[in-house]
Amino acid sequence: DTEVTQTPKHLVMGMTNKKSLKCEQHMGHRAMYWYKQKAKKPPELMFVYSYEKLSINESVPSRFSPECPNSSLLNLHLHALQPEDSALYLCASSQDYTQLYGYTFGSGTRLTVV
Amino acid sequence: AQRVTQPEKLLSVFKGAPVELKCNYSYSGSPELFWYVQYSRQRLQLLLRHISRESIKGFTADLNKGETSFHLKKPFAQEEDSAMYYCALSGANRDDKIIFGKGTRLHILP
Numbered sequence: 001d002t003e004v005t006q007t008p009k010h011l012v013m014g015m016t017n018k019k020s021l022k023c024e025q026h027m028g029h030r031a032m033y034w035y036k037q038k039a040k041k042p043p044e045l046m047f048v049y050s051y052e053k054l055s056i057n058e059s060v061p062s063r064f065s066p067e068c069p070n071s072s073l074l075n076l077h078l079h080a081l082q083p084e085d086s087a088l089y090l091c092a093s094s095q096d097y098t099q100l101y102g103y104t105f106g107s108g109t110r111l112t113v114v
Numbered sequence: 115a116q117r118v119t120q121p122e123k124l125l126s127v128f129k130g131a132p133v134e135l136k137c138n139y140s141y142s143g144s145p146e147l148f149w150y151v152q153y154s155r156q157r158l159q160l161l162l163r164h165i166s167r168e169s170i171k172g173f174t175a176d177l178n179k180g181e182t183s184f185h186l187k188k189p190f191a192q193e194e195d196s197a198m199y200y201c202a203l204s205g206a207n208r209d210d211k212i213i214f215g216k217g218t219r220l221h222i223l224p
Binding site: 041101108 | 204215
């Protein structure tokens with residue numbers, strides 16, 4: 001298995017809802033990442049997990065809450081989002097934090113906040 | 115400060131013509147450099163990395179430390195090369211992050 005799988009592919013949520021995005025990989029990668037990508041823009045880093053521990057939080061608002069239950073899974077819990085949070089949310093993984101081999105990206109969850 | 119600059123937002127090239135996508139970087143140590151590609155409606159994927167000195171889909175990129183550049187080249191463009199290309203940079207330390215350039219959209223004209 002050489003893929004990063006993200007579910008759901010599409011999500012529409014209201015500003016008072018609570019939802020979660022899920023990311024899974026079975027490549028034995030020990031670093032996992034959440035990125036946010038707006039249309040026609042490069043991905044922006046949100047969080048980095050290295051060996052299941054949060055190592056980087058790019059000053060992301062607390063309405064986004066990451067979780068890494070084990071080395072294969074990464075979740076992003078969403079609560080009280082704003083319409084400007086609508087974007088493509090990408091998960092990625094790499095062998096380890098050194099990133100020498102680059103990232104493997106998932107296909108993303110397209111989130112719309114209404 | 116780490117920075118990746120891709121000066122062209124859009125590059126249009128005729129099929130069969132040579133392609134060069136420019137990337138310049140700013141980094142105080144020894145960077146790891148990558149090119150990522152995003153085809154229409156597909157996921158972002160790694161195209162090549164400087165450390166492996168490989169050629170993927172006919173593309174090559176050479177790290178020029180003197181000019182701090184990592185330009186992506188292909189001698190003969192193909193229509194299937196039309197995509198968004200991102201140059202990216204990272205260090206080798208635990209707290210280093212991959213920084214992406216703003217991207218260049220490559221449009222191959224028939």
